[in-house]
Amino acid sequence: MALGPAAGPAPAWAGAVAALAGVVDAAVVANRGWDLAWERQSWQDSASQGREHLSVRVHDDEVQIGPRWVPGTTAGCPGCAEARSRSAVGHPLASSPAVPRRRVGALAPVLPELLEAAARHLARAPLGPGELLAVGPAGTRRHRVHRSVHCALCGPVPGPATTPGPLRLVARPVAADDPTRGAVGTPVLDRAALHRDLVDDRFGPVRAVLRESRVPFAMSMAVLPEAPAMGHGRASTFAQTESVAVLEAYERLGGFPFDAPVLEDVPWSEVADRAVDPLTLGRLTGEQLAHPSCRVRPFDASTPMDWVWGHDLVTGRPLLVPADVGFYQYDYAFRRDRRAAREAGPGAQRRWFHESSSGCAVGSSFEEAALHALFEVAERDAFQLAWHAARPLPAIDPGSVPDGTTQALLRLVAARGFDVHLLVATQDVAVPVVWVLAVDREGRFPATFSSAGSGADPVGAVRGALREVAQLVTNPVDWTRAQAEAMHEDPWLVRELEDHVRVNSLPEALPRVTAALGGPRTTLAEAFPDWPGRVGRAARGDLRGSLALVRDLFVAAGLDRLVLVDQTSRDHADVGISVVKAVVPHSLPMCFGHAHQRLAGLPRLDRALAGTPQAARRPPYDPHPFP
Numbered sequence: 001m002a003l004g005p006a007a008g009p010a011p012a013w014a015g016a017v018a019a020l021a022g023v024v025d026a027a028v029v030a031n032r033g034w035d036l037a038w039e040r041q042s043w044q045d046s047a048s049q050g051r052e053h054l055s056v057r058v059h060d061d062e063v064q065i066g067p068r069w070v071p072g073t074t075a076g077c078p079g080c081a082e083a084r085s086r087s088a089v090g091h092p093l094a095s096s097p098a099v100p101r102r103r104v105g106a107l108a109p110v111l112p113e114l115l116e117a118a119a120r121h122l123a124r125a126p127l128g129p130g131e132l133l134a135v136g137p138a139g140t141r142r143h144r145v146h147r148s149v150h151c152a153l154c155g156p157v158p159g160p161a162t163t164p165g166p167l168r169l170v171a172r173p174v175a176a177d178d179p180t181r182g183a184v185g186t187p188v189l190d191r192a193a194l195h196r197d198l199v200d201d202r203f204g205p206v207r208a209v210l211r212e213s214r215v216p217f218a219m220s221m222a223v224l225p226e227a228p229a230m231g232h233g234r235a236s237t238f239a240q241t242e243s244v245a246v247l248e249a250y251e252r253l254g255g256f257p258f259d260a261p262v263l264e265d266v267p268w269s270e271v272a273d274r275a276v277d278p279l280t281l282g283r284l285t286g287e288q289l290a291h292p293s294c295r296v297r298p299f300d301a302s303t304p305m306d307w308v309w310g311h312d313l314v315t316g317r318p319l320l321v322p323a324d325v326g327f328y329q330y331d332y333a334f335r336r337d338r339r340a341a342r343e344a345g346p347g348a349q350r351r352w353f354h355e356s357s358s359g360c361a362v363g364s365s366f367e368e369a370a371l372h373a374l375f376e377v378a379e380r381d382a383f384q385l386a387w388h389a390a391r392p393l394p395a396i397d398p399g400s401v402p403d404g405t406t407q408a409l410l411r412l413v414a415a416r417g418f419d420v421h422l423l424v425a426t427q428d429v430a431v432p433v434v435w436v437l438a439v440d441r442e443g444r445f446p447a448t449f450s451s452a453g454s455g456a457d458p459v460g461a462v463r464g465a466l467r468e469v470a471q472l473v474t475n476p477v478d479w480t481r482a483q484a485e486a487m488h489e490d491p492w493l494v495r496e497l498e499d500h501v502r503v504n505s506l507p508e509a510l511p512r513v514t515a516a517l518g519g520p521r522t523t524l525a526e527a528f529p530d531w532p533g534r535v536g537r538a539a540r541g542d543l544r545g546s547l548a549l550v551r552d553l554f555v556a557a558g559l560d561r562l563v564l565v566d567q568t569s570r571d572h573a574d575v576g577i578s579v580v581k582a583v584v585p586h587s588l589p590m591c592f593g594h595a596h597q598r599l600a601g602l603p604r605l606d607r608a609l610a611g612t613p614q615a616a617r618r619p620p621y622d623p624h625p626f627p
Contacts, residue, residue: 016115016119020065020122022119023126024068026046026068027051027053028054029054030057031057031058032057033058039079043079050071052071053069062134064132065118065133065134066131067130068131069129070129074146079153079154080153080154081132087148087150088202088204117135118140131144144196144200144203146198146204147571147574149571150226155259159261161263164311167312167316169366172184172365172543174536179543179545181364186247186364186575188246189243194206194242194246198575204225206249207224207225209246215475216474220245222245231244234464254579262335263306266306266307267305268303274320275319276322281353294596295593296351296354297352305322306324306330306332307320307321308326309321311564313370313547313564314562324352327581328360331350355591356497360582361373361375366564366568368578370580374547374550377587378454378554380452380589380626382427382433384588386425387516388599392515392516393435393519394520394527396423396521396524398420409467413466417440419438419439420466421516428556429559430557431455432455434452434462436462438469445505446506448509448513449472451627452465453465456532457531479502487499487502487503488506488509495595499593499623557604559587563585565582565583586602588604588605594620599621
């Protein structure tokens with residue numbers, strides 16, 4: 001037993017802590033408040049001896065006992081509890097864990113009896129690994145504390161960015177009903193386990209799962225304080241939406257290299273033999289770079305930049321990619337402090353690429369996440385090729401989609417006064433991609449909404465895109481016609497994701513948006529023959545087979561460098577999740593903002609525009625309507 005510098009000499013306090021130590025098999029330390037230096041030293045003493053550790057900390061209104069830290073497990077430590085608590089509740093000291101907290105307040109007279117009551121409680125029901133007991137005048141609460149990458153005690157320390165070994169894919173049995181998913185799923189998919197293990201309004205990691213009441217179908221949002229945005233889940237029932245929302249929130253958490261090694265300040269000319277050429281990822285024009293709304297800086301082969309490691313799926317070879325492409329939330333001015341970057345605002349940020357989450361996917365394994373990351377790259381690439389070419393696309397007969405949910409969504413959108421067009425957007429990467437375009441039949445404002453879907457199952461691709469369009473046509477419009485008209489007159493005012501939807505909602509934009517209409521009619525089965533059957537046959541029961549099929553379809557389109565960046569942090573791995581970003585040189589990146597439309601120097605786009613009225617134009621092109 002050890003008392004901290006702010007514990008105080010009172011014999012009653014020491015005796016109560018001793019009573020608590022008598023019922024737990026761990027090194028017990030106690031302090032009146034939070035003192036980072038002392039907590040770190042106490043925890044390190046336990047860790048060096050391979051002993052379990054239990055920290056007792058007094059706050060204004062409660063005593064926190066634990067979490068019970070067990071060496072060699074994923075149990076959180078006192079630093080994890082402090083980091084997660086400050087993040088979840090928005091504590092004013094959230095960004096300063098080194099600042100001590102030493103207030104006991106009204107608890108001082110009752111501390112001994114609270115600790116004695118806690119000792120009796122733990123004698124009957126011991127803490128499990130990672131569990132914390134909070135005791136106060138109002139009663140007791142138990143929490144499970146997950147490890148945190150932000151922990152000042154046990155947090156991971158990124159190692160040197162040495163060259164990793166070649167890519168080694170692992171055999172993963174596929175699910176019986178989906179050859180793109182693993183048979184052994186993540187525990188997050190189990191609703192009971194999700195709420196028991198992850199959702200906690202005090203310590204997170206998921207602070208809450210909320211239900212959206214404004215959309216005409218089941219939709220939930222997961223609040224993960226460390227993620228840049230909430231995760232959204234849409235499905236037939238609220239129970240189904242919750243795990244989807246949590247998975248998306250964790251996917252967004254993956255956009256920053258919390259514990260990934262970063263090679264800093266090295267020009268491409270020095271790593272060209274083992275790195276992706278940044279110019280193959282799409283370039284900005286001089287006009288874009290000079291515009292006041294542009295948030296990136298120009299570079300060349302001699303410009304020092306940061307790099308992260310990925311692996312080429314075709315060769316298995318490790319390859320470096322620019323850090324702000326491999327991790328889209330990366331910022332050079334705040335390499336290891338995302339909170340500081342967020343608080344500083346866009347004006348203080350520094351980067352070479354203005355990237356998005358496009359190409360990021362979550363799964364129960366690296367192989368599963370990589371497969372869905374490639375589907376997303378194919379979707380965004382095909383949508384943009386179709387949009388910029390402005391040619392009529394084949395239209396799928398809505399009645400040919402054999403899915404009750406899809407038919408209900410079609411009726412819903414039609415009831416809002418919109419005609420729905422299911423367009424075949426697939427281009428040279430031969431995977432199913434559908435552009436769902438809703439057009440107000442009276443030409444009123446808002447006049448159009450778009451979304452896209454992709455995947456091995458064409459029915460699922462249509463249904464997913466329709467859900468997003470159905471939400472758009474039913475939600476109240478939060479912009480004015482005047483705002484959209486200003487963007488239509490001056491596309492440089494299109495600066496954020498939402499602006500792309502707004503500018504294309506104008507009736508004046510109808511001729512441009514509906515240029516994709518007028519193509520031949522087809523059925524869903526005719527548009528995507530033998531999907532998803534061909535994936536099941538290629539898989540042969542193993543996700544690696546499914547991944548190989550999609551890889552080969554990219555290669556057949558001339559995209560023969562598919563770089564997979566593992567974004568999985570310790571926070572992901574601890575809950576059985578993998579996150580992968582697929583970086584495909586020469587594909588069309590999904591960017592938002594007219595100044596950030598990274599489409600110069602892409603030969604596939606030049607070929608797609610050949611013979612169209614768009615061929616005479618130069619980037620930046622018309623802002624796309626992707627939401």
